Amino acid sequence: MSMQASFALRGRNPDVLTCIANLSNDEVFTPPEFANRMLDTLAEAWAADHGGANLWADPSVRFFDPCTKSGVFLREITHRLTEGLADEIPNLNERVDHILAQQVFGVAITQVTALLARRSVYCSKHANGEHSIARSFDDAIGNIRFDRTEHTWLDGKCRYCGASQKTLDRGEGLETHAYAFIHTDDIKARGAEIFGRDMQFDVIIGNPPYQLKDGGHGTSAAPIYQLFVEKALGLDPRFAVFVTPSRWMAGGKGLDRYRERMLSDKRLRNIVDFPKLYEGFPGVKIRGGISYFLWDRDHEGPCTVQTFWDGKPTGPTVTRHLDAYDILVRRNEAVPILEKVRARGEPTLDARVSSRKPFGLATNFKGKTSPSGLPVPIRLFANQRVAWVARKEIPINTEWIDKWKVLMTAVQGTSAAVETKFLSKPIIAEPGTACTETYLVAGHFDTEVEAGNYARYLRTRFVRFLVSLRKATQHATRDVYAFVPDLLLDQEWTDAKLYKRYGLNEEEIAFIESQVAEHDDTLFDEAAPANDDGE
Numbered sequence: 148m149s150m151q152a153s154f155a156l157r158g159r160n161p162d163v164l165t166c167i168a169n170l171s172n173d174e175v176f177t178p179p180e181f182a183n184r185m186l187d188t189l190a191e192a193w194a195a196d197h198g199g200a201n202l203w204a205d206p207s208v209r210f211f212d213p214c215t216k217s218g219v220f221l222r223e224i225t226h227r228l229t230e231g232l233a234d235e236i237p238n239l240n241e242r243v244d245h246i247l248a249q250q251v252f253g254v255a256i257t258q259v260t261a262l263l264a265r266r267s268v269y270c271s272k273h274a275n276g277e278h279s280i281a282r283s284f285d286d287a288i289g290n291i292r293f294d295r296t297e298h299t300w301l302d303g304k305c306r307y308c309g310a311s312q313k314t315l316d317r318g319e320g321l322e323t324h325a326y327a328f329i330h331t332d333d334i335k336a337r338g339a340e341i342f343g344r345d346m347q348f349d350v351i352i353g354n355p356p357y358q359l360k361d362g363g364h365g366t367s368a369a370p371i372y373q374l375f376v377e378k379a380l381g382l383d384p385r386f387a388v389f390v391t392p393s394r395w396m397a398g399g400k401g402l403d404r405y406r407e408r409m410l411s412d413k414r415l416r417n418i419v420d421f422p423k424l425y426e427g428f429p430g431v432k433i434r435g436g437i438s439y440f441l442w443d444r445d446h447e448g449p450c451t452v453q454t455f456w457d458g459k460p461t462g463p464t465v466t467r468h469l470d471a472y473d474i475l476v477r478r479n480e481a482v483p484i485l486e487k488v489r490a491r492g493e494p495t496l497d498a499r500v501s502s503r504k505p506f507g508l509a510t511n512f513k514g515k516t517s518p519s520g521l522p523v524p525i526r527l528f529a530n531q532r533v534a535w536v537a538r539k540e541i542p543i544n545t546e547w548i549d550k551w552k553v554l555m556t557a558v559q560g561t562s563a564a565v566e567t568k569f570l571s572k573p574i575i576a577e578p579g580t581a582c583t584e585t586y587l588v589a590g591h592f593d594t595e596v597e598a599g600n601y602a603r604y605l606r607t608r609f610v611r612f613l614v615s616l617r618k619a620t621q622h623a624t625r626d627v628y629a630f631v632p633d634l635l636l637d638q639e640w641t642d643a644k645l646y647k648r649y650g651l652n653e654e655e656i657a658f659i660e661s662q663v664a665e666h667d668d669t670l671f672d673e674a675a676p677a678n679d680d681g682e
Contacts, residue, residue: 174256175431176217177354177390183223185388185439188417189350190227192386192441203231208250211348211384213328214355214375215253215291218264224251224352225268240282248283252348253291254328254341256356261293292341296327307331309369309401310359324359329374334381351379352388357433370394373405380442390427390439393420396475398435398619398626409440410469413448417441418469420454420477423565435619452479473629476616480658485616485630487649496628501588503557503624507542508583528554528574528582541581550591551598552576553605557587559623567664569611569618573602587625592636600636608663609645615662 193202202208212220228246229239236242247269255261262272265288271279274289281289298305300312307330315324331337339345355375358368372391379387395402395409409415420438421427427437453464454477465479476482508527514534518524523538525548541548554574573589575598582588589605592598604610613630614623634640646656 174216174356175354175428175433177219178428179219179223181390181427182219184419185352185390186220186223186227188419188439188441189352189386189388192416192443196443196445201231203227204235206232206235206245206250208349209347210251210350210352211346211382212253212353213351213379214326214353215255215264216260216354218253218260218267218291220352220354221251221253221264221291222267243280244282247281247290251290252342252346255291255293256326257322257324258293258295261288261291264291265289290342294327294341295323296325296330297323298325299330305330308359308371308374314360324356326356326371326375329371329378331378334378338382346382348382349385350388351382351384351386353379354390357392369401370399373402377405377408383444385444387442388439389442390437392433392435393422393438393477394435394619396435396438396477396619397617398474398622398624406474410473410475412442414442414444414446415440415448415450415469416443416446418450418452418475420452421456422454422477423456426455426457434621452477454478474617478616478662480655481612481616484649484651484655484659485613487651487655488613488630488632491632491649493632493634496589496631496633497625499590499633500555500625500628501544503587504543504584505547505586505588506544506581506583508536508581510584512536512583526576526580528576528580528586530583530585536581544588547588547591548581549578550593551578551595552580552582552591553589553598553602554582554586555589555605555623557585557623558621566615567662568666569615569663570605570623572666573605575599575602587623589628597636600639604634604636604640606666607640607642607645608659608665609642612659612663 190202194200210221210224215221225243225246228250229243232242232246236245251268253264253268255264265274266272268291269276269279269281269289271277273279273287274281274284274291275287284290298310298312298315299307300316303312304310305312305315305325308325310324317323327341328334328337335345353375355372357372358370360368370392372389373395376387376389376391379389392399395406399406418438418440420436422436424432424434424436427433449466449468451464451466454461462478462480465482467479467482469475472485476485510530512529514527514529514536515521516534518526518535521535521537524535525538525541527534527536538545538548552575554576556571559569559571574586575595576582577595590598590601592601610631614627616630617627638644651659
């Protein structure tokens with residue numbers, strides 16, 4: 148036994164969990180280095196609240212991963228406890244057995260990840276197997292459970308997770324992706340059902356699945372990571388630590404209620420944010436980046452926010468209240484700039500910018516290649532081209548047709564690891580024009596001069612910086628303009644004029660210009676193509 152325990156818990160080089168391939172972009176394995184970063188944050192918070200005590204030297208603390216994949220969290224916790232409990236339980240065999248039987252618990256997301264996690268933690272895919280380093284289990288499952296669960300279908304979707312029945316109602320032989328932890332109305336009862344007894348966990352930690360196809364158009368998928376977080380907090384742990392996509396901070400499909408809850412929860416103690424694509428999880432494309440948070444049941448706000456860039460902390464680490472705005476302003480350096488802008492109490496552009504489908508025409512509406520034969524032909528800005536449509540075919544906002552308009556693409560972004568433009572270049576559309584859903588009407592005007600001044604305003608770094616604070620993905624919908632002042636258009640606005648108007652200092656100006664690149668010398672796009680390479 149001592150040889151088995153020593154083999155399992157000694158340094159691993161190379162570590163197989165740094166090399167294992169992800170199941171998909173939705174079910175991403177956590178790199179061991181990142182898992183340990185999260186555990187360091189947890190240990191620091193525990194020590195601060197327990198008079199400097201070492202979390203890993205406490206034999207009574209229970210840890211739970213409700214979305215176990217590779218088992219990395221439970222493995223690293225076990226490793227730390229094995230070192231920390233050496234004085235408390237000197238015998239290595241007894242110490243390891245106590246940790247595995249009494250302190251670390253998990254619920255796997257699939258049968259495959261259950262076997263993988265048991266192999267990572269017990270050194271055997273069977274907890275009671277010949278090579279297992281645990282000795283107290285009388286079954287193969289141990290404390291890493293997997294129970295196949297079925298979706299509860301209602302009107303074509305699962306009532307718990309929103310999964311598409313058409314996509315995932317595939318019969319008993321295939322994985323359902325109906326995760327047991329979130330398919331319940333009573334999470335405490337579900338915990339007792341899974342482990343055969345009432346369980347109170349001190350620490351819940353994990354990296355939940357990110358999304359499931361929801362039956363929408365194409366590859367449409369709905370986020371589900373928030374469901375794991377909500378259920379975990381419902382178990383009332385002492386601490387909860389989760390890594391998720393950061394899209395919840397400013398946007399994301401179906402995340403409004405979750406965002407409101409998180410920003411108003413004074414028990415959020417730490418947020419560590421990795422905005423740069425691929426930074427947190429190398430090789431995994433998660434638009435908007437990832438972040439992890441520490442939730443502390445006994446904390447009463449505010450929250451410490453820290454940003455990492457290229458592996459190092461960047462900017463100041465600031466403790467602030469998260470509910471100052473309806474979204475989380477991720478970069479601490481941006482907060483004083485935004486406060487100066489908002490202090491003037493000016494109306495904002497979200498009231499001016501149209502909603503999607505400004506003329507009621509979908510992106511796939513093609514129109515005609517020529518105005519020939521059309522009664523009252525209208526020039527149509529469509530997806531990557533200009534077409535023609537009869538005026539009578541335009542169902543809504545027909546009064547805008549005869550106005551000067553400024554159009555912006557509804558999607559703006561690239562595959563680059565760092566976004567620097569945030570908005571496309573504006574298109575000035577003359578009277579007698581309309582557009583499909585590819586574009587938003589950012590504003591409509593009586594004169595070409597007003598339209599030109601507005602387009603120049605939208606090109607400024609200042610405007611695009613304010614947009615960046617709310618733009619979590621490629622989608623540049625109306626709400627991303629909600630921090631941008633709606634100014635009089637009797638002059639040409641430049642960055643220099645705007646910096647002076649809002650009293651920005653040299654440091655604040657430098658930060659804006661470090662985040663937002665200038666557009667090229669072309670003044671306005673004639674017909675900018677949409678660019679959406681998925682999320």
